[in-house]
Amino acid sequence: MKLTANLMILIVTLFGAAIDGYHCKVVQFIFGDSLSDAGNNKYLSRSLANANLPWYGIDFGNGLPNGRFTNGRTVADIIGDNTGLPRPPAFLDPSLTEDIILENGVNYASGGGGILNETGGYFIQRLSLYRQIELFQGTQELIKSKIGNQEAEKFFQEARYVVALGSNDFINNYLTGVYSDSWNYNDKSFLDYLMETLEAQLKILHKLGARQLMVFGLGPMGCIPLQRVLSTDGSCQQRTNKLAISFNQAGSKLLDNLSTQLAKASFKFGDAYEVVNDVITNPQKYGFNNSDSPCCSFGRIRPALTCLPASSLCKDRSKYVFWDEYHPSDSANELIANELIKKFGFLRVDAPSPAPAFGPSSETDE
Template sequence: MINLTTRGLFLLMVLGSSMLILGLNSTSDAQMVPALFVFGDSLVDVGNNNHLPISIAKANFPHNGIDFPTHKPTGRFSNGKNAADFLAEKLGLPSSPPYLSQVHNKSSNFLTGVSFASGGAGIFDGTDQLYRQSITMNKQIEYFATVQGQMVQQLGQAGADKILSKAVIAIVIGSNDILGYFGSSPSGQLKKGTPQEFVDSMIVAIKSQLKSIYDLGGRKFAMIGIGAVGCCPSQRDKNKTETCNEAANFWASKYNQGLQSVLQEYTAQLKDFQYTYFDTYNVLLNLIQQPAAYGFKEAKAACCGLGNLKAKVACLPFSSYCPNRSDHVFWDLYHPTEATARIIVDTAFNGPRQYAFPLNLQQLASL
């Protein structure tokens, strides 16, 4: 699957023509951090999967991008900008480029950050089997190690460490693992043990992955919890009453609790380890349960797709789409609209401790 949970920050890098292609320019806000490195899945993929030859988890076709500045698809699973774009804006930076678009470019400058996020990716390597190919979380960390090595060559160890210690490391991962386990598609399942054992193994894996990023120099972690994935249109469509998949929601919440425990443990164990945890689960649930309070009219059905809840067929060029994307919580059968992503990032950035703790993102960036 490609994710619900559930959202580039960095120094003004000479993105030049590539930024013009994306239609994203430097923001006017004050730059808060030197760089943003984004790890994750389709919620924050800004085009990496466009460069994966056999992957079918791509969004490089209409109607994706209909509300993007260029009004063209860019590889984002959205009608417009996604959470990674809004996160960059909040930090006063241009959106981070996809790593695979830069890796063979000799003029690439990774000092301001890059995005490794990939549609279909999960905490486990096998999560993407339904979509044939993605950059797994472990592979994303390998790419980060390559980037860190290039930074050391360019700046020396002390110079690289200085940038990495101040950069924001944004991580949006885990929804595909949960949906792979609890979804009804046999080819998408990764059923290993009981639900509790599966979620426990997710926590063990993400703990190791966080330590790997820390060992490479990351210090400021923006951890985005898994959203209420059982309420996305694809899951509602599988229930005759169109209600949420409560098992998926329950275990997503259990994973989030375990992740918070890992973050608290690392704060005590690892020098200078700092984080913000964002409660995507309850923020998204608020939008779904009280859509009118946030300016939405439709919280069940997707905006783009075909069939019941527009969730029988994905957002493909022959699919229909709603005329007003801003009144829908969901863009397609898995992903939020640009309007939803904006609310999520606004809350993560300067929201109350109820949703972003022990610091919000703005406070973390200011450290």
């Protein structure tokens, strides 16, 4: 009798496990450019957009280059850390497996990549957003074969998604005068082209299961050191900044519309332009003492385009807004991430609340 009871308990336990299925973690899938790249480009052997050099990564982990285009963490790293999400590894990391994906998600971001396929062509190798989405589709097939279609669908719908591209489409495409986009479009029609393309891409991601998604807006990209050196007095490029503002306005409207059109979609647009602009304009207010030149530079040779082993570093990296000619420092990324967390009321995924980690904030002002 005792044996029969034990057997029944075992059967119920196994049956219950079959009903419950695979218990999925909540993870992130990140699509982006060099501001979010966690190491993909270091596996693109011919790419000219590469951060696998000293002194990149000097304030991250063991201090060695890890493929991030900054001295420390990216904005996506910091938001994920503060909301209890694991840091997703680079898709091209040869050690990536199905189990790692299920535990950590995946980062597809690629330095030089853009919303448009043609963006960043002179970097030779980079992953555009369309290509990143194709890789994500491949990831889905791997996970389906691992845990089955039903559990895979649940896994991907419960995940968080970040899309952070756009600056390269202006700085390394439209504004260069090198690509056909420079003369085939004007400012308005190019922005329309970008938004139409981004809308199509976000709809594909939704079809693939993305329900909680944030698109990062653009900062005052006319004020990055690389843009400042184009002026005679080192001032910001105002046309470039106006394009960033227009992108953010159109992007915010697009995400609002998609959230109402697409089933169960919680799509948010993360616009931190104003606070970043204020940091650049009033750096001392935020604890910085330099907001117009890179911490890692090649002396008076400007622009050096990238941080090189022969470059010299500023004395205190925490006091510089920009790490190199293009990218913010770890300290600036932390400030930007905290602003987005505050603005949107992000919650930890393990918080005792039914609200999503990318849930709405009680704040309504921009």
